[in-house]
Amino acid sequence: MELQKLSNGSHHDADGPLEGGLLPEEEKFLQHKDEDSKRPQFTDFEGKTSFGMSVFNLSNAIMGSGILGLSYAMSNTGIILFLILLTCIACLSCYSIHLLLRSAGVVGIRAYEQLGLRAFGETGKILAGVTITLHNIGAMSSYLFIVKYELPLVIQTFLGHTSPSENWYMNGNYLIIIVTTCIILPLALMKHLGYLGYTSGFSLSCMVFFLSAVIYKKFNIACPLERFGNSTVDTAIPESTCTSKFFTINQETAYTIPILAFAFVCHPEVLPIYTELSNPTKRRMQNIGNVSILGMFVMYFFTAVFGYLTFYEHTEAELLHTYSEVDPLDTLILCVRLAVLVAVTLTVPVVLFPIRRALLQLLFPGKPFHWVRHIGIAVCLLFAVNLLVIFVPNIRDIFGITGATTAPTLIFILPGLFYIRIVPKTQEPMNSRPKIQAACFTSLGFIFMIMSLTFIGIDWTSGEKRNLGGH
Structure with a gap:
C-alpha cells in the first residue's frame, strides 16, 4: 500500500482510515528502505515550515x-x-520530546490526542485533550493577566503620571479586550502554526532585549542597594548582603524545583510544530527541540545569574519589580516592561493552537479543515479566557492546582506512558532499558505532582502565597 502524499494542507483520506484518522497497525509506520529506512510515513498534514521558523515557534512556546x-x-x-x-x-525535557516523537512515529500521526487514543483508547484521548486544554488556558490567562496589570503602568509612565487615573485607557480590563481583538485574534486565525514563526522571532527578540537590559543593569546598580526615595544610609550593612552564594538550602529552595520544571513546558506544541515541519523526520524535529531548549537554557541562566548578581539577597519574586524599587521612572526598565508585554502577547496565539487542535480531535474527529470551526473555536477560547481574567480577581490558586497537575502530566507522565504502551513489545520488551527509563521518567512526574500539590497545601494552611512560577 502506498500512502498518498499531502500537498495543500488537506488531511489524508485514502483507503478509509479508521477512527481518529488511524490506519491499521501494520500500515501505521511504513518504512521505504530504498529511500530512507528511518523516515516514518505519517498520515496527517505534510507541512512546509522551515527549520528556523519551527525553532522560533517552539522557543516561543517554551x-x-x-x-x-x-x-x-x-x-x-x-x-x-x-x-x-x-x-x-x-535534559529531561529533551528526553521527553524524544519519547513523544518515538511514539508518534509508531502511531503514524502527530497528535497528542491520537497517542492517547492508541495507548489507552478513548479514555486516553480525552485525558490528553483535557490536560492540554486546561494547561494552555492557564498559560494564556497568565499572559493576559500580565497585560492587564502591566500595560496600564506602562501607559501611566509614558504619560508622565505619578498615580493611576480613572480614564478608560488606564483600565486593564478594557486594555486586554483591545489587545485580544486587535493583535491576538488575527494571529490566532492563521490557518497554520508555521505562519507565526515571524511573530515568534520578534517575541524572542523582545526577550533578548530584556536579557541585555538585565546584563547592563548589573554594572550600573551599586550594591548595597539604594532604594528610591530612601535617603537614610544604614552604616551597619552585613557583608553577606553583596556576596553571591553558590549553594543555598532554605525553606524556599524546594519551591524552586517546580519553577524550573515548569520553565520548559512546551510539549503540547511539539507535535503540532512537527506536523507542519517541512521534510519531517524524527531526528530533524529532535534537533529543533534540542536547539530550542538549549537557547532557552542559555537565556534562563544568564537572566537568573545577572539578575541575582545585581540584587543578591534583595532579589524579589518578580525581577522587574525589584528594578522599580531602585528607580520607578527608569526609561530603560520601562522599555523592558513594554518588550515583555509584547513577548507575552505574541505568545498567546502559539499557545492557542494546541488547544484548538485538541478540541477538534475531541469534538470533530476525522473532519477535514473548515474555516467556521477554525475561527469559531479561536473566538470562543479567547472570549472565555478574557472573561476569566476580567471577572476572577485572584485565580492564582486555580493556576497553582492546574499547573501542579497538568505540567507534570504533559512533561513526564503521559510521554512515558505513551512510549511504554505504544512501542511494540516485540521491538522493546518491558524489561528493556528504554522501557525501564520511560517508567522511571513517569514515576518522576508523579513525584513532581505530589511535591507541587504539597507545597500548595502548605501555602494554604500557612496563609502564605508563593508563586510556583507558572509558565
Missing part, C-alpha cells in the same frame, strides 16, 4: 512569564545548585 522569577529562584538555591537543577530539567 519562553514564559516564569523567566521573571528565575533570579529569585537562584537566590534561594545558589548559583551552582541552580545550574545543576536547570541542566537536569533541560
Whole structure:
C-alpha cells in the first residue's frame, strides 16, 4: 500500500482510515528502505515550515512569564545548585520530546490526542485533550493577566503620571479586550502554526532585549542597594548582603524545583510544530527541540545569574519589580516592561493552537479543515479566557492546582506512558532499558505532582502565597 502524499494542507483520506484518522497497525509506520529506512510515513498534514521558523515557534512556546522569577529562584538555591537543577530539567525535557516523537512515529500521526487514543483508547484521548486544554488556558490567562496589570503602568509612565487615573485607557480590563481583538485574534486565525514563526522571532527578540537590559543593569546598580526615595544610609550593612552564594538550602529552595520544571513546558506544541515541519523526520524535529531548549537554557541562566548578581539577597519574586524599587521612572526598565508585554502577547496565539487542535480531535474527529470551526473555536477560547481574567480577581490558586497537575502530566507522565504502551513489545520488551527509563521518567512526574500539590497545601494552611512560577 502506498500512502498518498499531502500537498495543500488537506488531511489524508485514502483507503478509509479508521477512527481518529488511524490506519491499521501494520500500515501505521511504513518504512521505504530504498529511500530512507528511518523516515516514518505519517498520515496527517505534510507541512512546509522551515527549520528556523519551527525553532522560533517552539522557543516561543517554551519562553514564559516564569523567566521573571528565575533570579529569585537562584537566590534561594545558589548559583551552582541552580545550574545543576536547570541542566537536569533541560535534559529531561529533551528526553521527553524524544519519547513523544518515538511514539508518534509508531502511531503514524502527530497528535497528542491520537497517542492517547492508541495507548489507552478513548479514555486516553480525552485525558490528553483535557490536560492540554486546561494547561494552555492557564498559560494564556497568565499572559493576559500580565497585560492587564502591566500595560496600564506602562501607559501611566509614558504619560508622565505619578498615580493611576480613572480614564478608560488606564483600565486593564478594557486594555486586554483591545489587545485580544486587535493583535491576538488575527494571529490566532492563521490557518497554520508555521505562519507565526515571524511573530515568534520578534517575541524572542523582545526577550533578548530584556536579557541585555538585565546584563547592563548589573554594572550600573551599586550594591548595597539604594532604594528610591530612601535617603537614610544604614552604616551597619552585613557583608553577606553583596556576596553571591553558590549553594543555598532554605525553606524556599524546594519551591524552586517546580519553577524550573515548569520553565520548559512546551510539549503540547511539539507535535503540532512537527506536523507542519517541512521534510519531517524524527531526528530533524529532535534537533529543533534540542536547539530550542538549549537557547532557552542559555537565556534562563544568564537572566537568573545577572539578575541575582545585581540584587543578591534583595532579589524579589518578580525581577522587574525589584528594578522599580531602585528607580520607578527608569526609561530603560520601562522599555523592558513594554518588550515583555509584547513577548507575552505574541505568545498567546502559539499557545492557542494546541488547544484548538485538541478540541477538534475531541469534538470533530476525522473532519477535514473548515474555516467556521477554525475561527469559531479561536473566538470562543479567547472570549472565555478574557472573561476569566476580567471577572476572577485572584485565580492564582486555580493556576497553582492546574499547573501542579497538568505540567507534570504533559512533561513526564503521559510521554512515558505513551512510549511504554505504544512501542511494540516485540521491538522493546518491558524489561528493556528504554522501557525501564520511560517508567522511571513517569514515576518522576508523579513525584513532581505530589511535591507541587504539597507545597500548595502548605501555602494554604500557612496563609502564605508563593508563586510556583507558572509558565
